Amino acid sequence: MDFEAYLAPYAATSSHSRGRRYAEPASTSRTEFQRDRDRIVHCGAFRRLEYKTQVFVNHEGDLFRTRLTHSIEVAQIARSIARNLGLNEDLVEAISLAHDLGHTPFGHAGQDALHVCMKEYGGFEHNLQSLRVVDMLEQRYGGFDGLNLMFETREGILKHCTAAHAAELGDIGKRFLEKKQPTLEAQLANLADEIAYNNHDIDDGLRSGLLTVEQLETIDFFARHKREAEAAFPGIGGRRAINETVRRMINALIIDLIDTSRERIRASGVQTVEEVRIAGPLIAFSESMRSEALLLKRFLRKNLYQHYQVNRMTSKARRVVTELFHIFMEEPALLPPSYQTARDAGIDDTQHTAVQARSVSDYIAGMTDRYAMREHRRLFAIEET
Ligand code: MG
Numbered sequence: 001m002d003f004e005a006y007l008a009p010y011a012a013t014s015s016h017s018r019g020r021r022y023a024e025p026a027s028t029s030r031t032e033f034q035r036d037r038d039r040i041v042h043c044g045a046f047r048r049l050e051y052k053t054q055v056f057v058n059h060e061g062d063l064f065r066t067r068l069t070h071s072i073e074v075a076q077i078a079r080s081i082a083r084n085l086g087l088n089e090d091l092v093e094a095i096s097l098a099h100d101l102g103h104t105p106f107g108h109a110g111q112d113a114l115h116v117c118m119k120e121y122g123g124f125e126h127n128l129q130s131l132r133v134v135d136m137l138e139q140r141y142g143g144f145d146g147l148n149l150m151f152e153t154r155e156g157i158l159k160h161c162t163a164a165h166a167a168e169l170g171d172i173g174k175r176f177l178e179k180k181q182p183t184l185e186a187q188l189a190n191l192a193d194e195i196a197y198n199n200h201d202i203d204d205g206l207r208s209g210l211l212t213v214e215q216l217e218t219i220d221f222f223a224r225h226k227r228e229a230e231a232a233f234p235g236i237g238g239r240r241a242i243n244e245t246v247r248r249m250i251n252a253l254i255i256d257l258i259d260t261s262r263e264r265i266r267a268s269g270v271q272t273v274e275e276v277r278i279a280g281p282l283i284a285f286s287e288s289m290r291s292e293a294l295l296l297k298r299f300l301r302k303n304l305y306q307h308y309q310v311n312r313m314t315s316k317a318r319r320v321v322t323e324l325f326h327i328f329m330e331e332p333a334l335l336p337p338s339y340q341t342a343r344d345a346g347i348d349d350t351q352h353t354a355v356q357a358r359s360v361s362d363y364i365a366g367m368t369d370r371y372a373m374r375e376h377r378r379l380f381a382i383e384e385t
Helices: 032-041 044-051 067-085 089-098 107-117 126-137 151-157 163-168 170-178 184-208 220-232 238-268 273-278 287-305 308-330 349-365 369-380
Strands: none
Touching (some): 032 089, 044 067, 044 369, 067 184, 089 151, 107 349, 126 151, 184 238, 308 369
16 A cells, blocks of 8 residues: 555655665655654653743642643644645654653753763754754664664754754764755744744743733734734633634644745756755745744744743753753662663773763753752762651
């Protein structure tokens, strides 16, 4: 059965894929990208996303987004756009669900802190870490480490990467050095991520009381859609008004992305994935939508991500991550045995320290928010815990 017969010629397909690192017999009941998605959904790192911060720490409230619900929202948005453009829904779904697997506890605060700690050992990049999770760190299969995903899924997960790292990655890093594009599905997952977080951060920001509707009304994009919602439902207020506004904003962004991308794909004349790779970015917002989205992003940075109450969490997160890193580096014997690295013959102390640092970084990056806090308490609290 040809599951991919309905796709556009420029969509990624299992049959034209660059394949898996370790050859496996094809599935008879699923496409290779469905299989990737299924492997992701069943892996441990995916389950841990439930307890990792997006903006608000998990225990601050039961209704805020977590990395898990964020990833599901990204997948929803990406799939609905993919279907409109004739792109491979299975692939965008796999990329979307996996894109944040490498995130540290405590959102960007945790990531920045770990990057500083890892500075002399190659740094910490969450996209690269997501790839590390699916390529190496998950240990579930008899024949290989990692999930052995398809090239296009891995490529989509590695959204950004420094040139130095790209050079070490071989095949998968090549496009950053050659300045080529990934598949349209990867380009799409990236922008679906942006649509999801801009909108759900507004929603969570209002729910938490850190943002007010009055503040948001200074942003024309929000105000316009709120007026539309009120015209459709006179007298509407409270959470319903917010929801009707946010869903209109998401819809406007999606429609704009579909229309603009369809036109760019048409104008470029691309007919194959190989032509997509050498064309410029084809999945894009219109100019005017891009500037509206930019204003929204700036607003969120200033008023939500740098809100003093969020700063308090950020500061605490930085301390937890940094102190954990240093104590494990000073006393590796405190690490669970699987994260203690044996000194291999033929490598010197400096090289061994770098290997140990990467292992500590893997351990910390894999922690959920509450696990990190508990681990910090276990190691630093003097009183009984
Ligand atoms: Mg994301």
